[in-house]
Amino acid sequence: MYKLLLVTFFSFLLNANPLNNPKPYGALGDVIYDNVDSIDSLGKLDSYSLYKEDIQEYVQSVTQTKEEGFKLELQKASITKREYLNKLRELSKKNDYYLRTAKASYKNSMNTNNFTLFSDIINSGLINTDKNKKEIIDYYYKHSEDINSSGVIDNFLNSDAKLRALKDAQKKHYKTKKQLEEEKIKRIRANDKAAKEKLEKELQEDLQNKKLKIRQEQKKELAN
Secondary structure, eight states, X not given: OHHHHHHHHHHHHHHHOTXXXXXXXXXXXXXXXXXXXXXXXXTTSGGGGGXXXXXXXXXXXXXXXXXXXXXXXXXXXXXXXXXXXXXXXXXXXXXXXXXXXXXXXXXXXXXXXXXXXXXXXXTTTOSOTTTTHHXXXXXXXXXXXXXXXXXXXHHHHHHOHHHHHHHHHHHHHSOOHHHHHHHHHHHHHHHHHHHHHHHHHHHHHHHHXXXXXXXXXXXXXXXX
């Protein structure tokens, strides 16, 4: 019964509030524990399919270490503070690695115009969006017809009246893909029709010239 209550207590601590982290070595642990859900979300992206298993193992290790941290805080742990610290250091290296890959994916998404990856990464929580606000907004306006603005971008726009006004103005100025495609088809059809009419006119004129030439030759023969 005691063990069941203890397990239930730790489960509550782990799941009730992501900011409720173990106190031992909190400066190091908080970064790891607060990022784990965002790193976990990376494993669900198509672009990170190769990392899926590694991310799952990492998330499991973080969960287990966090539980050990709470036990250590209550002096119920089976590991020492030194062992717990070593675990945090190892997890910190992997945390930093995933942060680097997220930053690299952010840059790569813009260089290759991978709009889905761009939206996923800026909404992952692993990118300092406030620091990169101007770059994110500039890129969004450049490709606003292709990028889903929900999440970080909409938050920027809703909190900034000038940005919202600019977005509304762009909606009026820029045409949708469907409109552009329809206009393109109309232009192609109009050009084809004009080319066909021009060709028919040239053929008709050529035919008339040939008939006129034949008549003139016939008149010369009759005159002789």
